[in-house]
Amino acid sequence: MAKSALLKSSLAKKYWMALTGLFLCLFLIGHLIGNLQLLATGENAALNFNKYALFMTTNPAVKLLSYLTYFSILFHAVDGIVLTVQNKKARPVGYVKNSPSSNTVWASRNMAVLGTLILVFIVTHMVNFWAVMHFDKNMPLQKVKIEVNGMEQELYLTTDGGYMPVAQVEQGNIEIKHRTEFYDANAHVKIKEGYKDLYKVTVDFFKHEKWGLIATILYVFAMFVLAFHLYHGFSSAFQSLGLNNPKYNSLIKNFGKAFSVVVPLLFASIPVFIHFILK
Amino acid sequence: MASKYINITLKIWRQKDAKSKGQIETYKLDNVSTSSSFLEMLDQLNEQLVGERKEPVAFDHDCREGICGMCSLYINGRAHGPDTKITTCQLHMRSFKDGDTIYVEPWRSKAFPVIKDLIVDRTAFDRIQQAGGFVSVNTSGRTMDANAIPVAKHDADRSFEAAACIGCGACVASCKNGSAMLFVGAKVSQYALLPQGKVEATQRVLNMVRQMDEEGFGNCTNTGACEVECPKGISLENIARMNREYLVASIK
Amino acid sequence: MKLDSKIPEGHISEKWTNYKDHLKLVAPNNRPKIDVIVVGTGLAGASAAASLGEMGYNVKAFCFQDSPRRAHSIAAQGGINAAKNYQNDGDSVYRLFYDTIKGGDYRAREANVHRLAEVSGNIIDQCVAQGVPFARDYGGLLDNRSFGGVQVQRTFYAAGQTGQQLLLGAYSALSRQIGLGRVQMYNRHEMLDIVKVDGKARGIIARNLLTGELERHSAHAVIIASGGYGNVYFLSTNAMGSNVTAAWKIHKKGAYFANPCYVQIHPTCIPVHGTNQSKLTLMSESLRNSGRIWVPKKKEDAEAIRAGKLKPTQIAEADRDYYLERRYPAFGNLVPRDVASRAAKERCDAGYGIEDNDTNEGVYLDFSSEIVSKGKQAAYAQGNHNPSDEEVIKLGKQWIEEKYGNLFQMYQKITDENPYETPMKIYPAVHYTMGGVWVDYNLQSTIPGCFVAGEANFSDHGANRLGASALMQGLADGYFVLPYTVSDYLANDIRTGKISTDLPEFAEAENSVKSQIDKFLSNNGSKSVDHFHKKLGHIMWNKVGMARNEQGLKEAIREIDELRKEFHNDVYVPGTANELNTELEKALRVADFMELGQLMAMDALQRKESAGGHFREEYQDSEGETLRDDENFSFVGAWEYQGDDINKETLHKEELNYEFIKIAARNYK
Secondary structure (H helix, E strand, O other): OHHHHHHHOHHHHHHHHHHHHHHHHHHHHHHHHHHHHHHOOOOOHHHHHHHHHHHHHHOHHHHHHHHHHHHHHHHHHHHHHHHHHHHHHOOOOOOOOOOHHHOOOHHHHOHHHHHHHHHHHHHHHHHHHHHHHHHOOOOOEOEEEEEEOOEEEEEEEEOOOOEEEHHHHHHOOEEEEOOOEEEEOOOOEEEEEEOEOHHHHHHHHHHOOOOHHHHHHHHHHHHHHHHHHHHHHHHHHHHHOOOOOHHHHHHHHHHHHHHHHHHHHHHHHHHHHHHHHOO | OOOOEEEEEEEEEEOOOOOOOOEEEEEEEEEEEOOOEHHHHHHHHHHHHHHOOOOOOOOOOOOOOOOOOOOOOEEOOEEOOOOOOOOHHHOEHHHOOOOOEEEEEOOOOOOOOEEEOOEEOOHHHHHHHHHHOOOOOOOOOOOOOOOOOOOOHHHHHHHHHHHOOOOOOHHHHHOOOOEOHHHHHHHHHHHHOOHHHHOOHHHHHHHHHHHHHHOOOEOOOOOOHHHHHOOOOOOOHHHHHHHHHHHHHHHO | OOOOOOOOOOOOOOHHHHHHHOOOOOOOOOHHHOEEEEEOOOHHHHHHHHHHHHHOOEEEEEOOOOOHHHOHHHHOOOOEEOOOOOOOOOOOHHHHHHHHHHHOOOOOOHHHHHHHHHHHHHHHHHHHHOOOOOOEOOOOOEOOEOOOOOOOOOEEOOOOOHHHHHHHHHHHHHHHHHHOOOEEEEOOEEEEEEEEEOOEEEEEEEEEOOOOOEEEEEOOEEEEOOOOOHHHHOOOOOOOOOOOHHHHHHHHOOOOEEOOOOEEEEEEEOOOOOOOOOOOOEOOHHHHHOOEEEEEOOHHHHHHHHOOOOOHHHOOHHHEEOHHHHHOOOOHHHOOHHHHHHHHHHHHHHHHOOOOOOOOOOEEEEOHHHHHHHHHHHHHHOOOOOOOHHHHHHHHHHHHHHHHHHHHHHHHHHHOOOOOOOOEEEEEEEEEEOOEEOOOOOOEOOOOOEEEOHHHEOOOOOOOOOOOOHHHHHHHHHHHHHHHHHHHHHHHHOOOOOOOOOOHHHHHHHHHHHHHHHHHHOOOOOEOHHHHHHHHHHHHHHHOOOOEOHHHHHHHHHHHHHHHHHHHHHEOOOOOOOOOOHHHHHHHHHHHHHHHHHHHHHHHHHOOOOEOOEOEOOOEOOOOOEOOOHHHHOEEEEEEOOOOOHHHOEEEEEEOOOOOOOOOOOOOO
């Protein structure tokens, strides 16, 4: 009884929606903190960001969390679709005249639409960055130009804090293997490792001559959608889990509202900053 | 009291029986006193229809004082009409203006099939109640003394507020998902808040939710429409309490 | 037939216990072989069906509503009496018994009322165990309030929705039995006749209101708990569907109908607003604790108010007639229901009514004095000994809102007037019927095997019911009386076996119902059912209402007789028999109201005294108060049906013997 109840019943579906939703809210915070580094300017901005990106793609604990995130997104979406289909079935004949705005807020009625848009955004977003980072053979490595003996030289930055002259690679002395590793071409020994330049990918993406503006606008729009989704979703998750107490309700509601505004706003500020402000 | 008279146009759902396809019919009704209740206005329409040798509009109603829960009606897109915290029988025609067009439709839910015109079948609620909406105590009267177990006033009051539900189904009708969780949540809460009901709380919530799901009601997405349209102002807190009770019952 | 009330011997306090101990029983293994039908699912019906189902009988329960939870018991506001003496103010079973007898103007049966008082405490225990959320004090124990006509606090309540909570409690017990398969529930079914086999009640004919199908249901006993007949007046505080049909059908098959003239008129209802009005809404009696009832002293002021030229707040204090305070200085606005009702009628008849409706019937219930006095108290309590008028009014309104907020809001929703600013308008309305099917101590009617419970029977309230006693009686009958007495009857039926619905008696009953339905549908008259019902109500209200006299009653009997003929000739019922047909349902009910109305007038005519809810203008003292005639009328008047002509009904008298209570006059001055 209890087992099937936890999987199949209408209430259980709500629990899973709430739990995955709240977990994704946590993810948003983590993701945001990392991404905000893109707002930094100065010498080390790119390096710091790329270092962070490297950490995020290699640390085992982070890996585990990322799998949990993928799972949550999928589950949240699938569960949402199942719920929506069931809910549509619960009212086979609709009203000729209906006035839903007199008793509910818009966002709460459109979670499925908002969620679908967010899902589309997530897929696009992952194609744009995540897939590039993970799979693109042409993913650039971070380089710097430094004046050495009055001559400007291009160097790869390496994870040991050192450099690897680009010329060496071009001349064939050094091979790049596994996308980031510098190998002695003769000895077949790994010497150093470079940084994937996600910073550059990101900046190029939003500063793209043709698509930069459109990408920026679409990203900002996506954050609007996210804001509405969170506006209802955040406090709703608490209600679904039964965490409703008159003492704390207004706290949860207000925090949820603030969260739904602040987090997407900060996310949206990044492409805007890159496109319009970053030199 | 100073009553005015208004002329209105009614757009009413007519459906011969459960199997037939229904449609909206239009009726003109003149000289409706603004002191009349909405149902008295429908009485007036029916008198007019009977006078014209036409079949009157079938609608559910009984006590006409907002407590039996029999009247329903989706009026101009809202359960129990434009006013809040009242049932249709307490809605008065002064809420409308001369020349208004008023849409009147039955509750819409898979679990509340239309029987005729504006009448729907709400026995799903009865079956949910039969699945667990009670305390399993025999009716001998030989239980313990009523004052043997004190109940905190706060709990007793919350329990009463939940128990004030009249089972009209406005929550289901106004929920975009056709969900019955406010109804079930209220019943679960009434008993969960009292020591007499706590004993079988686990089984109760599991059984009532199972029956609710079987009846074909939708899921709650916390839009809160039910709370706004509930004529007795039953709080969403009761749904949260049911969620809590069910979670605990599921992992027990 | 001689009426045998079967009241047991012995001292009043031991009658029920001794009697119960000697009733016959049906063994648990035999109970599933026995069928019982319960008609009506209000407090009496639901509790009876639940209890009998729980004992193991096969129960079939019927209600005309879409769910048993909607029965009109649900609308009771105030509370339920029980002799628990939790408040330590000297209450006891005897006092509850005594108050009920006295409140009933010494026209109720002592033994029944004492039994009611005895089991009252169990009702509260039972309901609490079932999860009924009664009001509690801060210590967590049950709270009580006091009610009209008594000097103790014995009324248990759940805000202003006690009836609802108790009914939902009984409904939950019933639901449990339905879920367990011991009770079969027939919603949207209306009983249209009883079936007698060899003189015993053996089943009913019920119409499925959804399909129109006539169904035969057999049983070894039939319990009628179908409520009161207040809707004979068309306008009443009853639900729209409340009807006398089940009770009247058994009357026509041999059950005597007792004291039909005893009708309770509740003084504080919202007045009629117009011809399309369908029902009257009660405002709780508790309002009379704080409101003062008045009409203008000058007729021209009343006329100006009705014409909308004057507002009640513009009438000077000296020009107001607080007629209850004037006539009954000792009890003032808190006189019993019947007294307050008649006084309002007297003023309106004299031309002082303030409501702008056809009959000008309405008086003021004014809270302004209370607002000022409570406001002052509140200001003092806050340490403000010199409050401004504004402060006083503000605090006073707060006090009122705390106490009566719900009621004030309800009034405003209905009338669109703000009772904090302008006095409420009220007028008496038909509320409860004390009369009903005659039953003996076992609650069995004169048809063997046909039991009658709750408001449908006549047994416990005499000529006037006290507030908060109706709920008590319904649950007492269903939970604690019928399970014993019905079992005693059924003990003879353990070998009977299933009753066949193919018996000719079933066919005959079904055919007669069918022909009545066909008659209505083929009548092709010119007027609607409501047209006739309203006319009947008009006659009843004017001539068999709050005050009656010989001439009016004689006219009423003749007029109703004529109206009845006209009804059957000229009513138009649309639709067919085999579908949901609300007009047909109404026609069948009104047909019975017509006959009952006539009998009520006849009963009122024969009762040449004034008692409780029955006021004969010829029988009043010099100050206009009721004058009982204990020598000649201390009896229950039980009528026996004699065929189509209601005038031929014969009266049987059950003498009321008061062994344990000394009869006295009621005096409220």
